[in-house]
Each structure stands twice: as structure tokens, then as C-alpha cells.
Amino acid sequence: MASPLRLALIAHDEKKDDMVAFARAHADFLAGCDLVATGTTGQRIVDACPELKVRRLKSGPLGGDQQIGALIAESAIDALIFFVDPLTPMPHDVDVKALMRLAIVYDIPLALNHATAELLIGKLRQP
């Protein structure tokens, strides 16, 4: 049996409802993935989809983005879906940029908005 896809999920506050809707819509597929998320995003997903197991790291502003970046650097993440809010200043903007940079450096699939996440998951769902 192939090992499960190791998928990281993150959403900024204004995008968390979107992420919850995305997780609900794809819960059947996500149930077969090894899911990791920043703290609040992971909690929202689990609250909405109790059938999903999500490894929750620290909240983004408290180091969660950096933890996910470290996992990418260790080749422990296969893809990152990160619903970014481009309209709100973030105290941890440097962490967000560093995470995106590592996803690019390690050339993992990176979806930064809902539309791209749908395309990516559509592709990942294919056998």
C-alpha cells in the first residue's frame, strides 16, 4: 500500500471559513491523508470534521508557520495548502514569507488560494 499523502493545511483568520468548507468538501479524500496544520486552523478543521485526524502545531503567529517550514525542510511534507489573506497586515509576515520560500526551495506543490487548492486536490485525487 502506498504511504499516505502528507498534507499541510493553513488558513489566515479571514480565510478559515473557506478552509473549513474546503475540508468538509474533501473530507473523504483528506481522511486518507496524513494531515498537519497550524493550531487554530487545525482546531477549526477538527471541529467541523471530527472524522479527520489532524496533527496540530503551534498557532501561526507563535511559530506554527516555522514548524511547518521545518517539516518541509526535512522532506516530511508532500504538499501545502495555505489560504492566505492578502488584505490584512500580519505581525508574523516574515514567518509566512519564510514558509512560502521553503515550499518553493523544496519544490513541493503549494496552493495559496481556494481556486488553486481545488485544482491541486483534483489532481491529487487521481489514482
Ligand SMILES: O=C(CO)COP(=O)(O)O
Ligand atoms: O497565522 C497563520 C498562518 O500564518 C495560521 O495560524 P493559525 O492556524 O493558528 O491561525
